[in-house]
Amino acid sequence: MTSVIPWIDQLARMSHLLGPGLGAELALIASGLPPVTRLEQEFPRPRVEDIDATVAGEFARPEIEGRLRPGLRVAVAVGSRGIARLPQIITAVVRELKARGTRPFIVPAMGSHGGATAEGQAELLAGYGITEVAIGAPVVSSLETILLGHVMGDVP
DSSP states (O other), X not given: OOOOOXXXXXXXXXHHHHOTTHHHHHHHHHHHSOOOOOOOOOOOOOOOSOHHHHHHHHHXXXXXXXXXXXXXXXXXXXXXXXXXXXXXXXXXXXXXHHHTTOEEEEEEOOSSGGGGSHHHHHHHHHHTTOOHHHHSSOBOOOOOOOOOOOBTTTBO
């Protein structure tokens, strides 16, 4: 394993400009550091070629299809973490939900993105091509909370 610490050598060469004794201190720091090696990691990135067929197949699974009833309102949570072909995926999901008689709507599923505001999050999704017109389902963006109850006595 080779040590890759070019910044230590550069600091040692520059130390004489910063004051006496700094070079010796930097050498001590450098001698106490473990060896550093550049590593590269590759993550598998499987690609779904036919998004429509894949989404339809997932919705046809009994454990999914059995839970969807006509008239049911279904929230489709859409995040902001760089999923490839996101509008196509969400369109396919909404299509499958509608085919089963449900009433899907889009909700932004993100924390501080979009300035942590309902409007900013809806704008962020629109920038990805996720709009009511493009997808075929309303975008409902709200940061409103509803108190469901209390735990441990008085903790909301």
